[in-house]
Amino acid sequence: MKSNGLSLAATDHLQMSGREGLGRNPTLLCAPIMGQSVDQMLSEISKAKAGGADLVEVRLDYLNNFNPRQDLEILIKQSPLTTLITYRPKWEGGQYEGDETRRLDALRLAMELGANYIDVELQVAREFLSSISGRKPGNFKVIVSSHNYQNTPSIEDIANLVARIQATGADIVKIATTTLDITDVARIFEITVHSQVPIIGLVMGERGLISRLLCPKFGGYLTFGTIEAAIVSAPGQPTLKDLLGIYNFRQLGPDTKVFGIIGNPVGHSKSPILYNEAFKAVGFNGIYVPLLIDDIGKFFDVYSSSDFAGFSCTIPHKEAALKRCDEVDPVAKDIGAVNCIIRRPSDGKLIGYNTDYIGAITAIEDGLRGSHTTNNSSGSPLAGKLFVVIGAGGAGKALAYGATEKEARVVIANRTLDRAKEIAELIGGQAISLVELEDFHPENGMILANTTSIGMQPKVDLTPIPKRALSSYSLVFDAVYTPKMTRLLREAKESGATIVSGLEMFIGQAYEQYERFTHLPAPKELFREIMAKY
Ligand code: NAP
Secondary structure (H helix, E strand, O other): OOOHHHHHHHHHHHHHHOOOOOOOOOOEEEEEEOOOOHHHHHHHHHHHHHOOOOEEEEEHHHOOOOOHHHHHHHHHHHOOOEEEEEOOEHHHOOOEOOOHHHHHHHHHHHHHOOOOEEEEEHHHHHHHHHHOOOOOOOOOEEEEEEEOOOOOOOHHHHHHHHHHHHHOOOOEEEEEEEOOOOOHHHHHHHHHHHOOOOEEEEEEOHHHHHHHHOOOOOOOOEEEOEOOOOOOOOOOOOEHHHHHHHOOHHHOOOOOEEEEEEEOOOOOOOHHHHHHHHHHHHOOOEEEEEEEOOOHHHHHHHOOOOOEEEEEEOOOOHHHHHHHOOEEOHHHHHHOOOOEEEEOOOOOOEEEEOOHHHHHHHHHHHHHHHOOOOOOOOOOOOOOOEEEEEOOOHHHHHHHHHHHHOOOEEEEEEOOHHHHHHHHHHHOOEEEEHHHHHOOOOOOOEEEEEOOOOOOOOOOOOOOOOHHHHOOEEEEEEOOOOOOOOHHHHHHHHOOOEEEOHHHHHHHHHHHHHHHHHOOOOOHHHHHHHHHOO
């Protein structure tokens, strides 16, 4: 690790927790415990141990009828994991509203009863630390914390805050801020990676998730993982299961390359599961994370280091990504959208590609070959077909381009007709409105491809075209893959069409991206096995 202070302290703890030598980093995994009774807390602590946590943060402020001596004795003595005791007051975002002396007395008692850590807020830290001066047991550490629920300050302000916390005599510094934009997290990484003292730096909120996932790479002392998705002590905490199972937390290190999916929303994406499991299977030193991004230009301006090596790109950034790349593959340029970006190691330039079109067109061709509708066995079964694309975004353009390449006659139907017209002009096709689409059946045996997000979770009852309009189509493809069986596909099947799921496109485009990310052949069978589980 970059900081000697961190390595030393964390190594101590790894010895205490018996986890020494199990992973590539010393960062600890802490489960917040927020039961309302001691029994509930003990049961949560058992779950945390079974879930792979190294320690638990016992939040005394969540207990009803807290009896300090009796309850702390039980919690600390009976906990099978090392304990961090926190008694967070309302004024720092916690639940406790009572007398300060009583609160700080309980923390002192926790120390005396054998807690491994206590957390005390910066505002009262100096006074508290002087009250225990000379009485601290050898293996006991004080975390001094500061929480900002509004924003993430400038790097200078954060550095000053760290210095103020250190000056109190803290063993471990904790800073938790709030994300307004994903670029806020970069400032916390900058602080933790260069810190000479053990430091916990976390950014709360959905846009701050990478501060928690990449904590071991950037030198954080610990991160929080919850025992259940709903039991969070701060917004944006992932589960222990995801940290250990999906994100391969123990194997991350300073040299781990970061990949991710750029989107908004991005929480539904199955890409992190797919790539991380494949990375793990072949021992590739990479992590693939969701990147909830509002402004792609700002993201690349801030995350410009070679640590951030490759990206998938989804709604609504595929067209903006093309403009932001330094170089764009000719096919992606023709399509007008980029769904895969590689940072070239030699000069750091961003190179954009489009792998959507290959994945989708191959899946549709396979669907046609497997069905009885094609009479063209040598060339592409799409040649000569009337191919209707719904949607004119990144995926729509890719499908329209790919089908034209295969000599299909392409019609684009879109909510915003002008966008459909733009593509039609580019590829020599026809543009229609969504209303016209409902009565569009110039011939039988047409192909339909939905490339809008209509029907995607959670709005699974929606469909882009009424069932009655589906009878002229011999094959219906839906780019949406969550759920795998959309309402559109279900109704198409009931209408007698061959159906092709967006999952096929997803797997196809993922092969291409994986090979660009890793320079290794994609484990195709493994991809299918992984996706079959979800
Ligand atoms: P995008 O660039 O944002 O384009 C979205 C398109 O959908 C636009 O044409 C938009 O119409 C239309 N649209 C969105 N909401 C609509 C609504 N409520 N009613 C009518 N039209 C609507 O997105 P994209 O990147 O092309 O992705 C589109 C879909 O494909 C997403 O669901 C994505 O998950 C899926 N996809 C799947 C894969 C896969 O591997 N299976 C790969 C890529 C994409 P306007 O032009 O009028 O705004």
